[in-house]
Amino acid sequence: METKILLEEDEIPKRWYNVLADLPSPMDPPLHPQTQKPVAPEDLSAIFPMDLIRQEMSPDRFIDIPAEVRDVLTLWRPSPLYRAKRLEQFLKTPAKIYYKWEGVSPAGSHKPNTAVPQAYYNMKAGIERIATETGAGQWGSALAFATMLYDLKCTIYMVRSSYSQKPYRKSMMQVWGAECIPSPSTKTRSGKAVLEKDPDTPGSLGIAISEAVEDAAAHSDTNYSLGSVLNHVCLHQTVIGLECRRQLEMVDDYPDVVIGCVGGGSNFAGISFPFAGDKMTGKHRETDIIGVEPASCPSLTKGLYAYDYGDVAGLTPLLKMFTLGHDFVPPSIHAGGLRYHGDSPIVSKLVRDGVMRAVAYHQNEVFEAAQTFARTEGIIVAPETSHAMKAAIDQALECRKTGNAKTILFNCSGHGNFDMTAYDDFHAKKLVDYEYPDELIRQSLARLPKIR
């Protein structure tokens, strides 16, 4: 039995898979934040290049990956698929556990899969600078790397609590030549507004998005780039699932369970959309596709399926998604990348339609799982990734009870080499099991913008 299942460089997918083509019913369109009418391509052109806008709205099942982008992807792709033999033995499970290791990219996570094409299309459109936000710093460092490749300037608004907690992510951005600013900042109107109300705020992704969007909209040479949530981001990440499907074919296997952690939804989308497509088109109807989120920010499991803004200031289009309300500032858990009030509209719809489902876990139990993984498979994963790990381990333990030898695939989305403070806190028993008081909360979601 092989530990690593590897593809050749020329087996990097040549086309992204667009799951929109296989949805049984159409998506609810994004709405303009002011007019509340469906967004037209030109509404987005102030902050996105036309190629990405086309991808955002495309009905085509497959979209070609430009050769120049595939060439950069060879720096780390195809990424290895591992059979977690040692974890299986430790858990004494009859289940087969596979994990896709995305931590091999220069930035250490799946994020460069979309950072590279986004920077590429912006460069082609003659853009000189990209503004973005980052939570834990995974996305910011990925975009810093990608913009450097195409000689673009890059300004990154980093959620303040992570800016202090994860100084090395900042350092990476600097090495790759990007400017990193703690958010909320005094550089934007939205940042100033938040600081006036609350000078000591830990910040949130929703606030940082407002700042980056405002920056991009105010400068004609600058575009905005988002690391998750949007359709084109999920599209770019499908290289993960496409490679997995091919790698599993090589060992004559197909997953019964597909798992990824969910913040905005892109790494989960990346590994699961090709399998969700198989499910919806009847090729494999029984696949159990599970998104895993933190109990402190449980949009898919406890949120409302409604139109909401993607950011705090209400600058983004209104998206139909599972949301906890755009004004929700989640507690500063260590899995900073999962601190987002909403979710990808496609992931939301697939959960709503029952193609996928979601579960939520507390901090301590996911770190326990991550430690088990580190002590069996060796890799110390990011706190975000540890959520997927916990669900995979629970599935495998369930198999031990039932004797069912399921094939479990999960996305091991990034390494935790810069998150050792979080592991220290776990060992010192300092991690708080935050949760979302959903029983008390239903009426407070009434503050969502009223549409239809």
Add this chain to the structure above:
Amino acid sequence: MRRVGFVVNPVAGLGGTVGLKGSDGVAAEARERGAIPRSGERALAMVRKVHATDILFLTCSGAMGEEVLKNAAARFCTVFYHPAAVTTADDTLAACKKFLEEQAELIVFCGGDGTARDVFDAVGAKIPVLGIPAGVKMYSGVFAISPEAAAAVVDMTGSLDTRDAEILDVDEVAYRSGSLSTHLYGIARVPILNTRVQLPKHVIEEQDEERAKDAIAGFISEVLLPDTLYIVGAGTTTGHIARHLGLKKTLLGVDVIENGRLIATDADERTLLKLLDRKTEAKIIVSPIGAQGFLFGRGTQQISSAVIRRVGVDNIIVVATPAKCRATPLLHVDTGDPSLDARFPGSMQVISGYRIARRIEIGR
């Protein structure tokens, strides 16, 4: 120089070793039974661990402080109070008043619940206080976990945030006859020794107590339902909720809110049951009380087992600031009705911020 009041109750803990369950008014009897005072040793252990070189201890002569400081070779101390030959609670009270006049920034006392009550009578919440645990009963929330922990706080006098700490009054006569009857006597302030303070702006949660209370109050007032009785327990966190609604709540009493109006203040058990007779929809909002994190059973007699049964265990909303949560690793319930206590789940959700909660286990 930073000024710290220091008072030792020389007879604290005296009753405990000889089975007297407290020392109020029975110190002589305890001594006759062979009790040896231990509070001096505990206080000495604390002073020896103080490393700061700019602390001036304001203290009392003799066994109420000066002896301990001399034994520990404390660098700076000034005697401001001379107690009577046989010291009493009045001496603690008078000494602490004197320390306050002399601009103490913190008062450290060595004793139990009785001493805590005397210190509180003198200074209230004007300056923070901290107990070195040495008494028989320590249900109040003002005690450090050890003399060493108290020394660490003294070292950082003046630079620490504070949180509320309930002073509980235990009826010693009833206690000696085997029943525990406590009521909430007051709310003092204690310094928070936060181990995270050395880390570079490691924002994990709301650190400021007032902001945390506002966040909790903001959230709770958003989720209050119409036509529902809210039985609101004592304390400043619950007080903030009322204030957020524009209501003035009693600090130490149990008040009742319905449809944004205060319909009963300082309600006793009978009043609560009467109100519950006409209303089926009801919820209880409480914050854990005292050192052991009691939700019910210490200082909250009004919210009796009968009241809790009527409202239902599922309709209890627990609130506490993050600092209080840290000081409360376990919650406790002692309603006096074991079958009701058993109906509480293994853990409770505690609201600790705006739309933020955490899970804390209930100790059994």
